[in-house]
Amino acid sequence: MASVEWVRPESVETALAALADRVGQAVAGGTTLLDLLKMGHRLPERFVDISRLPLDQIVETPGSFTVGALVSNTALANHAVVRTAFPVISEAILSGASQQIRNAATIGGNIMQVVRCPYFRSTDWPCNLRSPGSGCEAMRAPLHSHAILGTTADCIAVHPSDMAVALLALDAIVHMRTAVAAWMIPLSEFYLEPGRGGEARTALPRDALVTAIEIPRPVSAIRSGYLKLRGRASYEFATASVAAVLLYRNERVEAISVGLGGVATRPWRRQDAERLLVGRKLDEGSIDRFCDALLDDADVRPETGHKLALARGAVHRILRSLAAL
């Protein structure tokens, strides 16, 4: 039977050295990794336990708010600045999972989390993500939970994160490091379209770690919120969700960003659609036109058609609420 080695580094440098040969898997909270292991997914050669690395700090500057990759979901959601300046983050995190899981989960692990598609989780089915090139059972038998945006011929699984949708709407930046380099990219460029790069769904190389997420400070007076629609009242993944950040003054949109969750293969945002609303009054008609642009290339199947209506309704509701209409 397969074996796996554990290494337990105390510093970021030794952790990166243990990942340098690209056969290791970093483990922070470990919740999804252990779950998938029990489902029969392939073991890496090495687990690198990063849970003790000193990446659990939150650093505030006048221009930005930088969250270490190992800050727990609970700690970020309950942080005083997040609750007041970025309520969309608190609301998104607290709408996801349960308190037990949020305590174990880290923000780095959250943005790296893998899809929940049953055909991916169970090893009984072909899946291009689990086993590149094997095919996609969801194409033959889609489920009500599958994506309507960002789909490709390789995969229609939904990205499950709530928090990443909020971070996307806040123009978050991902900081990464390998043993030899450190760099950052916008979260909007972090997620890759399914099919590109084999199994890789993110821009994080196998020998790298996410070290932090940086959130630019929004101007004061901006309002934000997260609305999640789902099949149960709590402890359920989104059927459709919206993260919205809005500056609305004198009945005009001065700034707006909208992320969609639960409907796309990666956290979804269309800045070309957002531009349609800048300078305009928010009303039934303008929000409708925004939704048309936001959802214009939706790939709807009979099983997933309800998501279109739910996403539209959620956008209407949250924008009206933030604009106090």
Add this chain to the structure above:
Amino acid sequence: MADALTIGLTVNGRGVEVEIDPRRSLLDLLRENLGLTGTKKGCDHGQCGACTVHVDGERRLSCLQFAAQMGGRSVTTIEGVTGDNGELHPLQKAFVQHDALQCGFCTPGQIMSALALLKEGCPTDAAGVRELMSGNICRCGAYENIVKAVQEVADGLR
């Protein structure tokens, strides 16, 4: 058999050293290595909450925690809640008084989750309690009485 590794941790205040498979969950460590079967294995996939324990004072799902990451951590299970003289914790008494269980399988997880909730700051309204206890499923449907038991103890602490 994967290569075993040895870790040291504290369980219910007592230091232990155990040899474990590198793929083992904390839940299996507690039940199989240490014989602490009060922590229940329901779904084993993080959906039911029956395996809830405290790790360094926080509630966690022991079925979704790698045992290999628990070195140096302090774990509390339902066996560590009752006083040395066998007297039930006030929350356990409230569960009995309010008939907050039927089959009892989810109860250790409910108790561990609710004990953490009391420390985190329990909401004053029933809806808030339900939201923060939503990671613990009760298939007998004793939710009404679970919420009453938790609220009674929370009110007593205010």
